[in-house]
Amino acid sequence: MLEIGVGEQGEIVVTGRLDAAQSENAQQFLDTIAGSAVLDCAGLDYVSSAGLGVLLKTQKRLMEAGGGLKLINVNPHIHNIFRYSGFDHIFEIEPASG
Amino acid sequence: MRQVSGRAGGRVEKEFRRTFDSLDEIFQFIESFLQTESSSPGLLHDVNFAVEELFTNMVKYNPSGPPDIALGLSVEDGDLSVSLTDRETEPFDVTQAPPVDIHRPIEERKPGGLGLHLVKKVVDSLEYRHARGTTTIKFSKSLR
Numbered sequence: 001m002l003e004i005g006v007g008e009q010g011e012i013v014v015t016g017r018l019d020a021a022q023s024e025n026a027q028q029f030l031d032t033i034a035g036s037a038v039l040d041c042a043g044l045d046y047v048s049s050a051g052l053g054v055l056l057k058t059q060k061r062l063m064e065a066g067g068g069l070k071l072i073n074v075n076p077h078i079h080n081i082f083r084y085s086g087f088d089h090i091f092e093i094e095p096a097s098g
Numbered sequence: 099m100r101q102v103s104g105r106a107g108g109r110v111e112k113e114f115r116r117t118f119d120s121l122d123e124i125f126q127f128i129e130s131f132l133q134t135e136s137s138s139p140g141l142l143h144d145v146n147f148a149v150e151e152l153f154t155n156m157v158k159y160n161p162s163g164p165p166d167i168a169l170g171l172s173v174e175d176g177d178l179s180v181s182l183t184d185r186e187t188e189p190f191d192v193t194q195a196p197p198v199d200i201h202r203p204i205e206e207r208k209p210g211g212l213g214l215h216l217v218k219k220v221v222d223s224l225e226y227r228h229a230r231g232t233t234t235i236k237f238s239k240s241l242r
Contacts (some may be wrong), residue, residue, distance in 0.1 A: 020150060021118040021121045083218075
């Protein structure tokens with residue numbers, strides 16, 4: 001399952017699994033975001049290629065308008081997937097501490 | 099979801115409906131199996147990842163196939179072996195998927211096309227077989 005919403009500091013908070021079954025819901029939410037945004041991935045367990053597609057589409061749209069998505073608290077497993085995808089050059093990524 | 103055989107000799111197999119909505123049940127099935135092995139969170143992540151990519155490809159590219167797709171899990175000599183079996187399929191060798199240039203700038207990148215590239219990154223071995231219309235994809239991952 002996946003939950004996505006706006007946190008107390010205005011950041012986007014995402015928890016659970018961003019998989020093929022949840023990507024459409026995530027895309028609908030992220031399509032409402034404008035400008036520069038922070039995506040807090042502390043509670044995100046997993047991102048599949050379908051989820052990567054959602055993030056890429058969002059990043060392209062935001063960057064074309066001069067903004068962008070910064071990913072914070074990214075766990076090591078998801079970070080590996082980003083590196084294998086070359087997404088570490090497309091997104092500003094802040095790994096989870098500890 | 100239908101269980102076609104229980105755990106015997108370290109192997110389990112279940113069939114899952116041909117829909118993305120099966121993913122939660124698939125992840126539970128994998129996690130339940132791996133709980134009895136001395137596995138790491140990284141192993142669970144990588145196995146879930148590879149199974150999702152292979153399963154969803156079967157859903158997407160064989161939409162008119164039989165209702166269920168089989169997923170088997172077993173442990174042999176310290177390796178986890180995972181198999182996905184789909185029937186009434188056209189041949190498509192997942193081990194021969196074209197390489198992906200991950201260094202292209204964002205302007206030249208489009209969503210999609212990464213799944214099999216990433217599967218090869220997270221598994222130790224990947225095998226494909228197609229015979230009499232049945233596709234079987236196997237991968238392994240060390241438990242050590």
